[in-house]
Amino acid sequence: MASDPEIQIKQPRTKRGQVTMRKLLDAATAEFGERGFHEASISSITSRAGVALGTFYTYFQSKDALFRALIVDLSGQIRADASAAIAGELDPLAIERRALHAFLEFASEHKEIYRIIDEAEFVDPEMYRYHYTTIAGRIAQRLRDGSKNDALRADIGEIEAWAIMGMNVFLGLRYAVWRAADDAGLDDVSRTANELLERGLSRGTSETAR
Amino acid sequence: MASDPEIQIKQPRTKRGQVTMRKLLDAATAEFGERGFHEASISSITSRAGVALGTFYTYFQSKDALFRALIVDLSGQIRADASAAIAGELDPLAIERRALHAFLEFASEHKEIYRIIDEAEFVDPEMYRYHYTTIAGRIAQRLRDGSKNDALRADIGEIEAWAIMGMNVFLGLRYAVWRAADDAGLDDVSRTANELLERGLSRGTSETAR
Numbered sequence: 001m002a003s004d005p006e007i008q009i010k011q012p013r014t015k016r017g018q019v020t021m022r023k024l025l026d027a028a029t030a031e032f033g034e035r036g037f038h039e040a041s042i043s044s045i046t047s048r049a050g051v052a053l054g055t056f057y058t059y060f061q062s063k064d065a066l067f068r069a070l071i072v073d074l075s076g077q078i079r080a081d082a083s084a085a086i087a088g089e090l091d092p093l094a095i096e097r098r099a100l101h102a103f104l105e106f107a108s109e110h111k112e113i114y115r116i117i118d119e120a121e122f123v124d125p126e127m128y129r130y131h132y133t134t135i136a137g138r139i140a141q142r143l144r145d146g147s148k149n150d151a152l153r154a155d156i157g158e159i160e161a162w163a164i165m166g167m168n169v170f171l172g173l174r175y176a177v178w179r180a181a182d183d184a185g186l187d188d189v190s191r192t193a194n195e196l197l198e199r200g201l202s203r204g205t206s207e208t209a210r
Numbered sequence: 211m212a213s214d215p216e217i218q219i220k221q222p223r224t225k226r227g228q229v230t231m232r233k234l235l236d237a238a239t240a241e242f243g244e245r246g247f248h249e250a251s252i253s254s255i256t257s258r259a260g261v262a263l264g265t266f267y268t269y270f271q272s273k274d275a276l277f278r279a280l281i282v283d284l285s286g287q288i289r290a291d292a293s294a295a296i297a298g299e300l301d302p303l304a305i306e307r308r309a310l311h312a313f314l315e316f317a318s319e320h321k322e323i324y325r326i327i328d329e330a331e332f333v334d335p336e337m338y339r340y341h342y343t344t345i346a347g348r349i350a351q352r353l354r355d356g357s358k359n360d361a362l363r364a365d366i367g368e369i370e371a372w373a374i375m376g377m378n379v380f381l382g383l384r385y386a387v388w389r390a391a392d393d394a395g396l397d398d399v400s401r402t403a404n405e406l407l408e409r410g411l412s413r414g415t416s417e418t419a420r
Contacts, residue, residue, distance in 0.1 A: 093412065115331070122246060122332075156406075156411055159385075159394060163380065166379055167372075169380065170376025171372055173372075174346070175369075189369055193370075196373055198410045201362045201363055203362060
């Protein structure tokens, strides 16, 4: 990935333009989430957004361009959500727990994100890769910061970042999107996953001694 | 998931029938992997398999039925591959390392499985869920066995199983399917991920004392 697709999404300059673009992106989330990319129509999206059909083309050149912008937008929402959840937290393991918990809540409230992001693998593979590569990059940066202050092992890096991202994505699929009534709550899920990150699965010496 | 879709796939009784079905499933792997479900055609699959078009319908009622059988088949191949890799291994953490390594090798040699299984989310959501639910079930069983013999913590279960599956899927995506020339080798990836499972990310007391 030589280029960062994020810079290709033009933001409207006026407040009113930003509001309209937000409406279109939210309508697109609902439309792509419910009907999938191929069945989704621009007229249905503008109708959901409550804007004129012609207005659409002021913002996006095509359905493909809108889809691309939507992946960037969802990635940004997930990032902003995680940032807010970990703000002020200094302990690197607590940061991962909070980030997972925030993601599980986000996925519970926006179950359609899985379908949209997973469809990008087929509709726009570059954006699919962009999405996961940028998230893994952020996790790797957090782990490096945690290593520096002696809380985490010094030898952790990109492999652990992809492992953690995979954990989080599948825990979200299972416990947010596919949630059953008698499932563990999101607090339990994020605490249990975090314990795995903290001390692994081995029965430690202290525990055996109990 | 009340019913197990696996039992719905009829196996041919004769050796010759089994060979033909294998050819059709392998041809379907190539066809769905390259062209995706919607673009894939039955005539192209029978042509790849070197069997007559009419023969197809002896085995499968439709492209949908073939796709369904293929997911069951790929799940079975992944299971058989993991079983062979962990045969005779008693240490539960070494079992997870070997299972991951076998999966990374399988994904390296069959990069199209990601596309096929991910497309099931759209083409046949029940099979998508079946695939991941059965894998998580197998991992959870291995973890319970490992807990019984005192090697693993006693309090681990389904959440850890989904976490491990997610790790493995995303490590396969990154280091097998999207592999770059200068990436860590599959041995390194499975060892590093296994260390995370063994002792977590924390800087242990022993390490700090060094």
